[in-house]
Amino acid sequence: xxxxxxxxxxxxxxxxxxxxxxxxxxxxxxxxxxxxxxxxxxxxxxxxxxxxxxxxxxxxxxxxxxxxxxxxxxxxxxxxxxxxxxxxxxxxxxxxxxxxxxxxxxxxxxxxxxxxxxxxxxxxxxxxxxxxxxxxxxxxxxxxxxxxxxxxxxxxxxxxxxxxxxxxxxxxxxxxxxxxxxxxxxxxxxxxxxxxxxxxxxxxxxxxxxxxxxxxxxxxxxxxxxxxxxxxxxxxxxxxxxxxxxxxxxxxxxxxxxxxxxxxxxxxxxxxxxxxxxxxxxxxxxxxxxxxxxxxxxxxxxxxxxxxxxxxxxxxxxxxxxxxxxxxxxxxxxxxxxxxxxxxxxxxxxxxxxxxxxxxxxxxxxxxxxxxxxxxxxxxxxxxxxxxxxxxxxxxxxxxxxxxxxxxxxxxxxxxxxxxxxx
Amino acid sequence: xxxxxxxxxxxxxxxxxxxxxxxxxxxxxxxxxxxxxxxxxxxxxxxxxxxxxxxxxxxxxxxxxxxxxxxxxxxxxxxxxxxxxxxxxxxxxxxxxxxxxxxxxxxxxxxxxxxxxxxxxxxxxxxxxxxxxxxxxxxxxxxxxxxxxxxxxxxxxxxxxxxxxxxxxxxxxxxxxxxxxxxxxxxxxxxxxxxxxxxxxxxxxxxxxxxxxxxxxxxxxxxxxxxxxxxxxxxxxxxxxxxxxxxxxxxxxxxxxxxxxxxxxxxxxxxxxxxxxxxxxxxxxxxxxxxxxxxxxxxxxxxxxxxxxxxxxxxxxxxxxxxxxxxxxxxxxxxxxxxxxxxxxxxxxxxxxxxxxxxxxxxxxxxxxxxxxxxxxxxxxxxxxxxxxxxxxxxxxxxxxxxxxxxxxxxxxxxxxxxxxxx
Numbered sequence: 001x002x003x004x005x006x007x008x009x010x011x012x013x014x015x016x017x018x019x020x021x022x023x024x025x026x027x028x029x030x031x032x033x034x035x036x037x038x039x040x041x042x043x044x045x046x047x048x049x050x051x052x053x054x055x056x057x058x059x060x061x062x063x064x065x066x067x068x069x070x071x072x073x074x075x076x077x078x079x080x081x082x083x084x085x086x087x088x089x090x091x092x093x094x095x096x097x098x099x100x101x102x103x104x105x106x107x108x109x110x111x112x113x114x115x116x117x118x119x120x121x122x123x124x125x126x127x128x129x130x131x132x133x134x135x136x137x138x139x140x141x142x143x144x145x146x147x148x149x150x151x152x153x154x155x156x157x158x159x160x161x162x163x164x165x166x167x168x169x170x171x172x173x174x175x176x177x178x179x180x181x182x183x184x185x186x187x188x189x190x191x192x193x194x195x196x197x198x199x200x201x202x203x204x205x206x207x208x209x210x211x212x213x214x215x216x217x218x219x220x221x222x223x224x225x226x227x228x229x230x231x232x233x234x235x236x237x238x239x240x241x242x243x244x245x246x247x248x249x250x251x252x253x254x255x256x257x258x259x260x261x262x263x264x265x266x267x268x269x270x271x272x273x274x275x276x277x278x279x280x281x282x283x284x285x286x287x288x289x290x291x292x293x294x295x296x297x298x299x300x301x302x303x304x305x306x307x308x309x310x311x312x313x314x315x316x317x318x319x320x321x322x323x324x325x326x327x328x329x330x331x332x333x334x335x336x337x338x339x340x341x342x343x344x345x346x347x348x349x350x351x352x353x354x355x356x357x358x359x360x361x362x363x364x365x366x367x368x369x370x371x372x373x374x375x376x377x378x379x380x381x382x383x384x385x386x387x388x389x390x391x392x393x394x395x396x397x398x399x400x401x402x403x404x405x406x407x408x409x410x411x412x413x414x415x416x417x418x419x420x421x422x423x
Numbered sequence: 424x425x426x427x428x429x430x431x432x433x434x435x436x437x438x439x440x441x442x443x444x445x446x447x448x449x450x451x452x453x454x455x456x457x458x459x460x461x462x463x464x465x466x467x468x469x470x471x472x473x474x475x476x477x478x479x480x481x482x483x484x485x486x487x488x489x490x491x492x493x494x495x496x497x498x499x500x501x502x503x504x505x506x507x508x509x510x511x512x513x514x515x516x517x518x519x520x521x522x523x524x525x526x527x528x529x530x531x532x533x534x535x536x537x538x539x540x541x542x543x544x545x546x547x548x549x550x551x552x553x554x555x556x557x558x559x560x561x562x563x564x565x566x567x568x569x570x571x572x573x574x575x576x577x578x579x580x581x582x583x584x585x586x587x588x589x590x591x592x593x594x595x596x597x598x599x600x601x602x603x604x605x606x607x608x609x610x611x612x613x614x615x616x617x618x619x620x621x622x623x624x625x626x627x628x629x630x631x632x633x634x635x636x637x638x639x640x641x642x643x644x645x646x647x648x649x650x651x652x653x654x655x656x657x658x659x660x661x662x663x664x665x666x667x668x669x670x671x672x673x674x675x676x677x678x679x680x681x682x683x684x685x686x687x688x689x690x691x692x693x694x695x696x697x698x699x700x701x702x703x704x705x706x707x708x709x710x711x712x713x714x715x716x717x718x719x720x721x722x723x724x725x726x727x728x729x730x731x732x733x734x735x736x737x738x739x740x741x742x743x744x745x746x747x748x749x750x751x752x753x754x755x756x757x758x759x760x761x762x763x764x765x766x767x768x769x770x771x772x773x774x775x776x777x778x779x780x781x782x783x784x785x786x787x788x789x790x791x792x793x794x795x796x797x798x799x800x801x802x803x804x805x806x807x808x809x810x811x812x813x814x815x816x817x818x819x820x821x822x823x824x825x826x827x828x829x830x831x832x833x834x835x836x837x838x839x840x841x842x843x844x845x846x
Contacts, residue, residue, distance in 0.1 A: 051478045055475045068685060069684055070683045099711065100708055102709060110537060115571070144706050145707075148538070289712065
């Protein structure tokens with residue numbers, strides 16, 4: 001029965017029942033984690049043959065280059081070819097980095113502050129105010145970068161098609177607005193794919209800031225867990241066609257394709273940006289780990305083979321998402337206290353409780369031994385204006401543990417809702 | 424015969440003879456490289472078994488942690504233990520990074536600019552002037568970092584004991600002087616080991632800047648090629664004892680122990696600095712490649728085993744340095760046109776020509792197909808005030824090629840000297 005339709009006695013009875021369940025769950029001393037988008041052990045084991053593909057000196061040569069030695073700032077050609085094929089851009093637009101796209105993103109913004117970007121009038125460190133557009137709910141680590149550099153974050157509502165472009169187009173008239181985060185495919189946490197219309201509007205933006213930085217984090221570009229690969233447009237070409245070639249930096253990595261801690265990350269940008277960034281990057285690094293780059297090329301081979309591997313990841317991931325969604329459907333749907341998205345890719349289920357329930361729900365979860373992403377984490381400054389959004393990350397625990405964790409989660413959400421309704 | 428004792432006719436005769444040699448060498452169409460401290464193929468092959476030590480999922484667990492997944496910002500404990508033993512500091516003082524100490528050094532300075540260091544009053548980007556002490560001849564990539572951030576570099580003369588500390592102690596009275604580069608063991612390029620007295624004086628400095636940053640690049644800490652391992656003091660303890668615990672960051676890497684492009688780099692600092700830096704670094708990176716960190720632990724094991732490996736590197740390196748020094752001794756020593764150091768470790772031979780010969784010598788080398796580190800590169804802004812210092816990097820070419828390259832080099836140096844004497 002829908003909680004909101006209950007009278008006080010019904011609420012009290014239900015509260016007593018749910019509280020007893022909660023106490024029982026608490027007494028089990030669980031230690032479960034649905035906090036981060038970490039692949040599970042089955043996924044790691046599945047891809048660990050990557051450790052075997054390059055073990056002899058003769059295997060360490062690529063296009064005539066010995067990858068073991070110093071050199072080749074922007075990465076090996078074979079890796080550039082692979083990522084250019086995956087992202088649909090030109091090889092000359094790819095820079096192959098280390099194990100983390102987060103680091104590449106941070107470094108781009110850090111360089112904007114210390115040196116300025118290609119079209120900057122001065123380094124951002126010399127400006128009084130830097131403002132940044134943050135579609136939310138979004139990725140907490142993106143917002144943490146903005147906060148660390150002291151930016152003024154502006155929350156942009158998310159729609160079913162992506163960021164609310166009316167809002168975006170309003171704010172970019174301010175020359176202090178220097179950039180924007182986007183996770184265009186299977187957005188973190190909602191799992192939305194930006195519509196073609198939204199992407200075209202983004203590519204054609206005319207920001208007042210000459211050095212506006214569109215941070216296109218294509219973290220889940222081939223990360224379907226339900227259904228076939230969904231093609232996506234090449235943002236670099238779209239920006240180029242709209243006269244915005246130098247506005248965008250795209251990021252991707254193999255962190256959720258091969259090994260999360262030992263993958264290969266790339267950024268892609270216009271050739272003019274590449275030339276500018278290489279001049280700055282050559283001061284910071286001789287080259288990232290080309291041995292690991294070649295290891296990835298030998299293991300992943302090409303787009304077709306990589307997509308086939310993603311199907312095997314999907315076979316592990318889908319039952320986990322099914323378990324989460326089934327629990328929500330069964331336990332929460334009838335009660336009228338929350339709504340959620342049903343994604344077909346990415347690493348998260350985004351759930352919105354009735355206003356004011358997220359913090360309390362997650363505090364109760366913690367009490368019962370289930371760690372989730374902190375309430376508010378999906379909003380700038382960690383502050384969800386409605387205290388409502390909860391990011392569920394089903395990938396790490398095995399299905400049996402996940403079912404336990406979801407039992408705890410649903411019980412805590414019910415308890416929080418009942419407490420509020422009774423107050 | 425000493426060139427400076429020759430009369431004009433003797434000089435002309437010698438010039439004709441050497442020019443003919445030069446033309447002969449040029450006609451051979453050589454393509455040889457003594458520009459950078461790159462290990463040679465024999466060294467790479469010798470250590471490539473590192474690619475075989477971790478190929479099964481079961482091998483990817485260290486102290487109970489699956490290194491393949493996300494997490495552990497500061498690196499795996501086993502790698503911290505190994506580097507703490509090598510550097511003689513505490514495990515809690517070690518941060519294990521990616522494949523390049525250069526990147527860790529750059530990032531420390533970048534964070535000083537964007538966020539400030541532990542004891543900074545404000546980020547350096549907010550200061551009008553940042554000055555930096557550069558013992559020279561020194562490492563060109565160090566100076567390039569300073570230049571990239573727009574620092575005012577102050578050249579400190581090198582003595583046989585390390586940087587001229589009278590000069591250092593004079594300059595640090597200026598609060599705008601924010602730091603200093605040091606390569607304390609087998610300095611780049613001279614191969615000098617700083618004396619204990621110099622190191623003590625450095626550790627006990629009392630700079631006016633509260634956030635003075637002593638950049639202790641221990642790049643060649645175990646890199647003897649001639650004779651046994653020479654122990655070195657732990658700069659962190661020395662600074663701590665002198666009340667300067669937070670003044671120093673030490674850097675090291677396995678780039679010249681295992682694979683140059685796929686090694687593991689670390690920084691070491693006080694626990695207070697570590698806590699501060701981790702708060703900043705957690706925004707930039709989830710963790711560096713822990714799989715490669717464990718690969719290194721499994722391959723290098725401990726200090727004793729690592730020193731044994733360095734003996735095997737030495738067996739490859741020493742004949743190369745011998746070839747360089749023998750050529751200089753035979754061809755150049757009698758002429759009175761240059762002096763050089765005879766190092767027992769590191770990657771370079773530093774040679775000082777008579778004033779005004781370095782650029783011309785290297786231009787001639789280039790003409791004859793031998794690429795060397797650019798003249799002036801070992802000084803701030805690439806400007807050697809005496810146009811005299813030349814860095815010879817013997818590690819990359821096999822001995823036979825090296826002998827050819829040195830034949831070219833000696834011929835070019837002679838030619839440059841003769842041209843000058845005849846002018």
